[in-house]
Amino acid sequence: MDPRPSHDLIFADGGVMPLGARTRVMGVLNVTPDSFADGGRHLELPRALEAAARMVEAGADIIDVGGESSRPGSEPVDAALEADRVLPVIEELARRHDVRISIDTTKASVARQALDAGADMINDITALGDPRMLPLARDRRVPIALMHMRGEPSTMQRDTAYEDLIGTIVDFLRRRVELAAGAGVEDGKILVDPGIGFGKSVAGNLSILKDLPTLARVGRPILLGASRKTFIGKTLSLPVEERLEGSLAVAAYASARGAHVIRAHDVLATVRVVRMVDAIREV
Numbered sequence: 001m002d003p004r005p006s007h008d009l010i011f012a013d014g015g016v017m018p019l020g021a022r023t024r025v026m027g028v029l030n031v032t033p034d035s036f037a038d039g040g041r042h043l044e045l046p047r048a049l050e051a052a053a054r055m056v057e058a059g060a061d062i063i064d065v066g067g068e069s070s071r072p073g074s075e076p077v078d079a080a081l082e083a084d085r086v087l088p089v090i091e092e093l094a095r096r097h098d099v100r101i102s103i104d105t106t107k108a109s110v111a112r113q114a115l116d117a118g119a120d121m122i123n124d125i126t127a128l129g130d131p132r133m134l135p136l137a138r139d140r141r142v143p144i145a146l147m148h149m150r151g152e153p154s155t156m157q158r159d160t161a162y163e164d165l166i167g168t169i170v171d172f173l174r175r176r177v178e179l180a181a182g183a184g185v186e187d188g189k190i191l192v193d194p195g196i197g198f199g200k201s202v203a204g205n206l207s208i209l210k211d212l213p214t215l216a217r218v219g220r221p222i223l224l225g226a227s228r229k230t231f232i233g234k235t236l237s238l239p240v241e242e243r244l245e246g247s248l249a250v251a252a253y254a255s256a257r258g259a260h261v262i263r264a265h266d267v268l269a270t271v272r273v274v275r276m277v278d279a280i281r282e283v
Contacts (some may be wrong), residue, residue, distance in 0.1 A: 003213035003216040003258035004281075007221040010188035011120050012141040017061065017100065019221045019260040021282065022242045023274035026062040026263040028227065031085040033057075040265045049096070056097045058268035062261070063097075064123055065089050065114070066104030070153045070198075076167065080106050086110070087117045094118025102145075108132035109242035115140055123223075125149055127176045127199065137229065138184045145191040145223050146176045150199030166211040169194050173218045192220045197229040205231040209250065212257040225263030226250045248273045256281070 006020030017024065031048055052063050067085035068077045086103065093101050094117065102115035104123040108130045111122050118140060127146040128134050137144040148169045150159065162168050173192045177267050180190055193217055205226070215222055226232065232246035233239060244266055251262045251270050255277040264270040 004218055004260060005216060009143050012250040022278055023255045024061040024261040025267055025271050026064050026261050027060035027267045028263060028265045029063055029065045030066060031067050031089055044215050045088050046211050050094055052093055055267040056099050058270040060099060060267045062100045063100050064102040064104050064263060070125055078201045079109050083113050085182060087113055090114050090117040090119050106130060108136045112136055115142060134180060134183050143189045144171060147193035148172050150197040160199060160204055165204050165207060166214050169216060170217055175222055177218055191223045192218050193223040196224060196226040197231060202231040202234050209253055212254060216258055221260040222258055223263060224254045224259040227264045252277050
């Protein structure tokens with residue numbers, strides 16, 4: 001069985017992004033003062049737009065804009081502040097670039113404003129934790145990424161022990177997908193994310209990668225975000241600014257093992273790596 005079956009990601013405007021033969025890259029654009037990898041770097045609009053332009057030029061398929069840090073121990077921010085951070089960036093990105101834009105938020109109110117500003121999809125790390133998110137995604141007919149996380153960012157690393165980690169993730173995501181589909185979210189609108197680094201130990205994160213083909217049982221394309229994360233730093237004994245090689249190794253392995261979309265800070269290097277993996281897969 002191919003660990004990466006083909007899917008189509010279908011946007012509200014009718015555009016289709018084929019997922020399967022080619023690995024897609026989602027560039028991370030954190031418009032926050034406290035994100036673990038690049039907090040504060042893109043908080044000002046001109047710098048955020050410069051970073052996004054570099055990602056687009058490097059070959060990013062999607063730009064994921066977030067205004068609230070989800071690093072371990074982080075605290076939530078007010079929806080108004082989050083919107084103030086992301087909306088100007090999304091409006092300008094939509095005006096300047098022909099690239100799909102994702103809003104990385106757990107709040108339906110922020111997601112709604114972001115879609116109005118030009119975003120094309122929602123990246124929800126709480127997998128519909130806000131009860132208003134599901135009807136929003138359904139009614140606006142936009143793709144949504146649903147992620148597994150135990151607890152919330154402020155508490156998620158307090159308990160990282162599981163009897164069956166990959167089974168727990170598959171069961172959770174399957175239930176979330178069934179909930180969305182039952183509410184009328186169309187096929188081609190849902191991605192699933194195992195939540196690397198969200199309530200998992202170092203060994204747990206490594207086991208998710210090793211068992212990634214099992215996630216295909218959910219029947220939806222897989223989004224994977226591991227770029228610069230702590231498990232890479234602990235595995236290699238490296239600070240966050242020196243985790244490029246580890247991040248690229250994970251991206252290559254995940255691409256080969258079934259991930260359809262790789263979420264990454266270092267877009268150019270990641271695009272080159274997954275293009276090489278795709279070439280090998282096609283032989």
